[in-house]
Amino acid sequence: MLVSYRWLQQYVDLKDVTPAQLAEALTRGGIEVDVIENRDGGVEKVIVGYVASVEPHPDAEKLRVCSIDAGDEERLQIVCGAANVAQGQKVPVAIHGAKLPGGVKIKKSKLRGISSQGMVCSAKELGLPEKLLSKEQQEGILVLPEDVAVGTDVKEILGLNDHVLELDLTPNRSDCLSMIGVAYEVAALLDREVNLPEGIEEGSAGAEKSLDIVLDAEEDCPFYAARVIEGLQLAPSPQWLQNILLAAGIRPINNIVDVTNYVMLETGQPLHAFDYDQVTDGEIVVRRAHPGEQVVTLDGVTRACDEETLLITDGTRPIGIAGVMGGADSEVTVATTTILLESAYFAPPSVRRTGRKLGLRSEASSRFEKGVDPERIVPALNRAVQLFGELASGRPASEVKTESLGGINDVTVTLRHERLIAVLGVQIPEEAVCDIFRRLRFPMEKGDGVYRVQVPSRRPDISIEVDLIEEVARLYGYHRIPTTLPWGQQSPGALTEEQQIRRIIRRTLRTAGLFEVLNYSLTSPARLSELEAPLVKEYRPIRLNMPMSDERKVLRTSLIPQLIETAEYNIHRRESGVALFELGKIYLSDEKKLTQLPQEKWELAGLITGETVAKHWDQEAKKPDFFSVKGLLEHLFIRLGVENVTMRGARYQGWHPGRTAEVLLDGEPIGLLGQLHPRVAEAHDLDETYVFQVLVAPLIAKIDGIIPMARPLPKFPAVSRDLALVVKEDIPVALLEETIREVGGALLESVTLFDVFTGAQIGEGKKNVAYALSYRAEERTLTDEEVNVLHSKIVNQLGDRFGAMLRQ
Amino acid sequence: MRERLELLKKEAEAAIEAAKGLEQLRDVKVKYLGKKGELTTVLRGMKDLSAEDRPVIGGLANEVRTGLEKKLTEKEEELREAALDARLEAEAIDVTLAARPQPLGGIHPIAAVVEQIEDIFTGMGFEVAEGPEVETDQYNFEALNLPQDHPARDMQDSFYITPEILLRTHTSPVQVRTMEAKEGQVPVKIICPGKVYRRDDDDATHSHQFYQVEGLVVDRGIAMSELHGILATFAEKIFGMALETRLRPSYFPFTEPSVEMDITCIKCSGKGCRMCKQTGWIEILGAGMVHPRVLEGAGYDSERYTGFAFGMGPDRIALLKYGIDDIRHLYTNDLKFLRQFQSV
Numbered sequence A: 001m002l003v004s005y006r007w008l009q010q011y012v013d014l015k016d017v018t019p020a021q022l023a024e025a026l027t028r029g030g031i032e033v034d035v036i037e038n039r040d041g042g043v044e045k046v047i048v049g050y051v052a053s054v055e056p057h058p059d060a061e062k063l064r065v066c067s068i069d070a071g072d073e074e075r076l077q078i079v080c081g082a083a084n085v086a087q088g089q090k091v092p093v094a095i096h097g098a099k100l101p102g103g104v105k106i107k108k109s110k111l112r113g114i115s116s117q118g119m120v121c122s123a124k125e126l127g128l129p130e131k132l133l134s135k136e137q138q139e140g141i142l143v144l145p146e147d148v149a150v151g152t153d154v155k156e157i158l159g160l161n162d163h164v165l166e167l168d169l170t171p172n173r174s175d176c177l178s179m180i181g182v183a184y185e186v187a188a189l190l191d192r193e194v195n196l197p198e199g200i201e202e203g204s205a206g207a208e209k210s211l212d213i214v215l216d217a218e219e220d221c222p223f224y225a226a227r228v229i230e231g232l233q234l235a236p237s238p239q240w241l242q243n244i245l246l247a248a249g250i251r252p253i254n255n256i257v258d259v260t261n262y263v264m265l266e267t268g269q270p271l272h273a274f275d276y277d278q279v280t281d282g283e284i285v286v287r288r289a290h291p292g293e294q295v296v297t298l299d300g301v302t303r304a305c306d307e308e309t310l311l312i313t314d315g316t317r318p319i320g321i322a323g324v325m326g327g328a329d330s331e332v333t334v335a336t337t338t339i340l341l342e343s344a345y346f347a348p349p350s351v352r353r354t355g356r357k358l359g360l361r362s363e364a365s366s367r368f369e370k371g372v373d374p375e376r377i378v379p380a381l382n383r384a385v386q387l388f389g390e391l392a393s394g395r396p397a398s399e400v401k402t403e404s405l406g407g408i409n410d411v412t413v414t415l416r417h418e419r420l421i422a423v424l425g426v427q428i429p430e431e432a433v434c435d436i437f438r439r440l441r442f443p444m445e446k447g448d449g450v451y452r453v454q455v456p457s458r459r460p461d462i463s464i465e466v467d468l469i470e471e472v473a474r475l476y477g478y479h480r481i482p483t484t485l486p487w488g489q490q491s492p493g494a495l496t497e498e499q500q501i502r503r504i505i506r507r508t509l510r511t512a513g514l515f516e517v518l519n520y521s522l523t524s525p526a527r528l529s530e531l532e533a534p535l536v537k538e539y540r541p542i543r544l545n546m547p548m549s550d551e552r553k554v555l556r557t558s559l560i561p562q563l564i565e566t567a568e569y570n571i572h573r574r575e576s577g578v579a580l581f582e583l584g585k586i587y588l589s590d591e592k593k594l595t596q597l598p599q600e601k602w603e604l605a606g607l608i609t610g611e612t613v614a615k616h617w618d619q620e621a622k623k624p625d626f627f628s629v630k631g632l633l634e635h636l637f638i639r640l641g642v643e644n645v646t647m648r649g650a651r652y653q654g655w656h657p658g659r660t661a662e663v664l665l666d667g668e669p670i671g672l673l674g675q676l677h678p679r680v681a682e683a684h685d686l687d688e689t690y691v692f693q694v695l696v697a698p699l700i701a702k703i704d705g706i707i708p709m710a711r712p713l714p715k716f717p718a719v720s721r722d723l724a725l726v727v728k729e730d731i732p733v734a735l736l737e738e739t740i741r742e743v744g745g746a747l748l749e750s751v752t753l754f755d756v757f758t759g760a761q762i763g764e765g766k767k768n769v770a771y772a773l774s775y776r777a778e779e780r781t782l783t784d785e786e787v788n789v790l791h792s793k794i795v796n797q798l799g800d801r802f803g804a805m806l807r808q
Numbered sequence B: 001m002r003e004r005l006e007l008l009k010k011e012a013e014a015a016i017e018a019a020k021g022l023e024q025l026r027d028v029k030v031k032y033l034g035k036k037g038e039l040t041t042v043l044r045g046m047k048d049l050s051a052e053d054r055p056v057i058g059g060l061a062n063e064v065r066t067g068l069e070k071k072l073t074e075k076e077e078e079l080r081e082a083a084l085d086a087r088l089e090a091e092a093i094d095v096t097l098a099a100r101p102q103p104l105g106g107i108h109p110i111a112a113v114v115e116q117i118e119d120i121f122t123g124m125g126f127e128v129a130e131g132p133e134v135e136t137d138q139y140n141f142e143a144l145n146l147p148q149d150h151p152a153r154d155m156q157d158s159f160y161i162t163p164e165i166l167l168r169t170h171t172s173p174v175q176v177r178t179m180e181a182k183e184g185q186v187p188v189k190i191i192c193p194g195k196v197y198r199r200d201d202d203d204a205t206h207s208h209q210f211y212q213v214e215g216l217v218v219d220r221g222i223a224m225s226e227l228h229g230i231l232a233t234f235a236e237k238i239f240g241m242a243l244e245t246r247l248r249p250s251y252f253p254f255t256e257p258s259v260e261m262d263i264t265c266i267k268c269s270g271k272g273c274r275m276c277k278q279t280g281w282i283e284i285l286g287a288g289m290v291h292p293r294v295l296e297g298a299g300y301d302s303e304r305y306t307g308f309a310f311g312m313g314p315d316r317i318a319l320l321k322y323g324i325d326d327i328r329h330l331y332t333n334d335l336k337f338l339r340q341f342q343s344v
């Protein structure tokens, strides 16, 4: 809502209040003022001039030399390029030393050899908003009304000595969508009177035009008022009215349209003028549309209606869509002399629904959507009749006709003083509360510790006690609410174990050199299908009903695709290496159309590519490989105290077929680790890239409640034995180690792989693996004999199960 | 014999003194004190001495040996010291040469702010609650006093999946979920951090996905002054400085009275600058007393219990606190940006 400071003064006295002070008071009272715009935009020394003569420029076809009377004895010679300048006009003249918006200064100059003592200005040059101007005004100089006095400051004539406050209204304060509403608010805040405008209620003198209203849409339209006005003479509105509309951001059209807009801005009640001659028998029937019914609206578009569309009809055909847009047939035209003026209450849900369906929103519909004040419907009509009389020679040709379904209910709300104090935590004296209701102009009856408040219809946001508590707090001043701390029952307050574990995971990876990133939950199906996420393969990504773009269409089922995107972004920005992780949610549902909320699972995912440690002056750059990333994950599992994690080779689309492993916890897959398939990596300009993803829930379930227990340090010496084996190359070492551990039992303390190689000396298809085994007993020193027996047992088993031979 | 011993001592001492390295010193030792060394040779002549002289000369010989051994040890120590010094000199490096880089990751600024918020509130006795990001219309709107045709639904155009299920537009549904789970028990003291989604085009100040931290306190006798107290304490802690706070009336369908809280501009300390649009104040959160309809809907008697709720944006706090000028930086994950927060 744009509020002209000057206009507002018609309704409330602001003599000792500057625009800035007014804005501060409103903001403090809960109506935020976004911007205070000084309408003059810095215009200075622009005055009214009379164009006494216009001569062609001798050397320039498009320029004209004007002789202008600007009030001084001597006329000004001004060169002007506008096509519409003509002798006899009153125009704005920027004289030598004048200033225009944007800091433009006007000086005497020469244009193609002819001296020019200033400039004739267009509306745009004076800072008027271009989109609100008529075509002539946009293209040429601004022609002022004939009756303005030469030499007058143009700011005075165009109402530029004004400030406009842009209110950022919250949805509950639709009462401030009108100047009168704002005036009530300002009057309450500053404790002033409100001056309401008058209107004409008297009946028509003379011929009565027929007017009938039928309401046939129940709650969609409970109240409708109308009146016929005749004798109208269509013309441009006077300058003062145009100024007011421009300040409010509305384009002046003609005196009939402008009056309806003016009254809407003043009272908050949208009015609509139908050409009376197009309304059959002067009958208005408000009803819902029939299926398939069509209306051609003012903008020439044919609109398809449905059973929820509320129509204004003349009993035979639709002449408008209620509260949203009038029909083309009944539009006011240059030929119109008689109108049927509508002022009604259309239910907010109906207008909202229809406006949304048709994609139409206007100053009027946005007011209906929030609910207009039923008590201002008829006064608005009367006000318009008065203005039509003053500005367009209109006179009433019918009584005010009203039709309503049920009356307006009086709203009375009771406020308990004790409750007020309890909710606000501040002692407000009863007199102060009474005074606040007086300032608000809420009729109130004071009982013992209670206030019975009659809420005016202009404030539909107030219906229960707490609404009144807020009103009192607002006017008492929120800044007077002290700070105290709760004294009630204390609570411990802490992160849950799961939340702590998530923090540990993130901290561990950061310490290991990975950057934490946050990506969007929404992504594209194409991105997700680039590589397989086997743990969630039975789920299809959940789609938005109306996505904003293809890139943000579905909820992610894996975090890796966006890590790839992030890596690509950074590599393109000359990062030589990237190490990233994200701990975030994936969203899973096996329903085709959701009837239940999906599962939201926390996933940890990481990506490492390129030179993660840059080349040093005495060391080559470091790049990741499978085992460095595997080490990173193992490091994390140690930090979490999660044991029994194993890995198993796996093949999935999008992953390197020979360098990918499933991560198993107690034998159950919980994630995947591997090299990104080079084709996928290449598509994103990535070098050898490793990625991993692990579900967090199984880790948390495993950790649940585990506290590490101290064990006694070894008292007896360990015995070391090396074990060098030759086995078939395709036997995973994990299987060998499993057997070694199984046979070694409790006495085998550790198994460390220290060498793996292949070569001619080992034989085709074979590999050599070498382990360092450490044996130790808790309660005694092991003898060589014992160890030898156990060690041979291991060797034999490895031979039996895998054909492993001891290397000689 | 005495003379020979004295002479030998003198010679040996001179040789030790002259030794130019451990090698030479060892040779000296062998020459004089070795099994076939000169001292041994001299001592072989002992058998020719008289019974009276033998102990005297024997004592003298021992004295000479001990003396020489001591000298040898001292000299050896001296030479070792010198050798070590020489080696260390040779090992000298230019300590100003560049370090070998060690990998070090970093926290995302939003995650950092969320952790800070969590720590401040858990320190004040709050628990951290969580709720689904894909939410029902019922929890996201209806239960928060935002029925189907409520005008406030316009304020937050949402991403629907079905007519009943959407991406939550705020973390406020967790208020209701928490109260329902507590089944009327008090005190309720929670915050809920998480992602929220709105149909906004991404630009310098908007993001279709952002973070919110919701807070809720419900108990007997909770007043608006306590809302102010808790949130003023929070503001000072999160920005790490003494601040003034100002409450302004506002509107949220699920609280009443509703407030917005401003703090003195952290950039200009309230003097007025571009960041605070010359007002000296910056808005950091919205809050209010829990609407009685919300309390009742979640099973709390609104006559017995009151409470307050608040919501803040970690994204916005990160922008303010770290002087970030464009919210898109937070979701682009540019390493050149993220590296600036390694010390957070």
Ligand SMILES: [Zn+2]
Pocket (backbone or CB within 6 Å): B265, B266, B267, B268, B269, B270, B271, B272, B273, B274, B275, B276, B277, B278, B280, B281
């Ligand atoms: Zn500032």
